[in-house]
Amino acid sequence: MSIAAPEHRTEQPPAQHIRTEQPKAQHVRRRELAAFLRSRRERITPEQVGLPRGPRRRTPGLRREEVAQLSAVGVTWYTWIEQARATHVSAQVLDAVARALLMDPTERAHLFALAGTADPRTDPECPVVSTSARKVVERLAPYPAALQNARYDILHANRPFAQVFGDPAELPPAERNCLWLLATSERWKRDFLDRDEMLRDLIAKYRAAMAEHVAEPAWKEQLDRLQAVSGEFRELWGRHEVAPMSPHVKRYRHPVVGLIRLEHRNMWLAPQSPAHRVVAYIPADEESEERLERLAELSAE
Known part of the structure; x- marks a missing residue:
């Protein structure tokens, strides 16, 4: 027919x-x-x-x-x-x-x-990260850095990232995601001093990004999982807020070195991987930079 x-x-x-x-x-x-x-x-x-x-x-x-x-x-x-x-x-x-x-x-x-149509049969994203992308992330030490995709999955993180935010490699693959961690992780809820504002902002960014991927199974599955485990996520998602990608200064309370103020900076890996970006967490002041350097010294001891 x-x-x-x-x-x-x-x-x-x-x-x-x-x-x-x-x-x-x-x-x-x-x-x-x-x-x-x-x-x-x-x-x-x-x-x-x-x-x-x-x-x-x-x-x-x-x-x-x-x-x-x-x-x-x-x-x-x-x-x-x-x-x-x-x-x-x-x-x-x-x-x-x-x-x-x-x-x-x-x-x-x-x-x-x-x-101008979403492909409903898009293959699952390959989890393999290129060697060059890994090198970029590692070379940013002592600054925390991670390679992320458009869904905020953490594909690779350097050692400073693991020291400040926790090691993603210790988590199940489905939980290596910034939005998932911000919505569900007790550690992130405790140590991110601006956590509530960050969650609302990240959900708005996620909704804006999802507009181009709304028919893709991986995005729908992730959204369904988040709505199933977090009533807070469901409430914020229901507001239909959207926000652009922009740098922000966020405060983190590290149990060893204390308060760290970091600015998120995105570096896009285009055109080979247009959906991938290196997220670098740059110290917003000298005191935060000194504390990151101190954390690196402690890890080397």
Whole structure:
């Protein structure tokens, strides 16, 4: 069965009217999507997808009707997509077309990005951290630093981070997350003097970040777990507050060296890992810097 075009569309949509109502950026995005699909279609041979070539083939690669057949999408609807006339393409159609055109993960991600649609079949994020990213984090000592993803998972942390906030490696993988720790950890509740304000701010940042990943299973699973274990999280999440990524000075009470005031600074590892960032905790004053250095000396003894 073919996936038909939405019922409210006519067979001959007023293309010029659509262009005037859509923002220019969306029109450019549709044109890029159309061009990308044509280029992918033209590079696939019939033999690659189990179709006969036939004696009179003039089109390089596959024909539009062949892509529609392989992906179970209506021929008219697929044609509109390649003509930049489709104002919205569903994730179901994009998934089917990506499979029909034998797209690799990078091409598939580009396809969904051009369509402005979240990919519901995004593979789980690889937990392996590159050697270069680890070196960046380690070289920031004696300042605490950690590699995090967009969901605030702690992928790697240096020794000063472990000394100040606790060692993430000692926790189950599902709990190595800043939002989880801020909502549930007794240590973080005790030692983070601005903990209540920090939790509200981090939840607002998390909601803002999640807007681009709302259909991804990993984000939904994490949200469900947080709502299940923390009534405080549920109450704050229900406020629908959003906040931008911005540096903040936070106060931490360390049981050995005392009060430390640190400013959070993000360093993005783009373009290779656009969702990964190194979070460095920089002393906000000389006294805090001296206490971090003292902590490093104690660990070396």
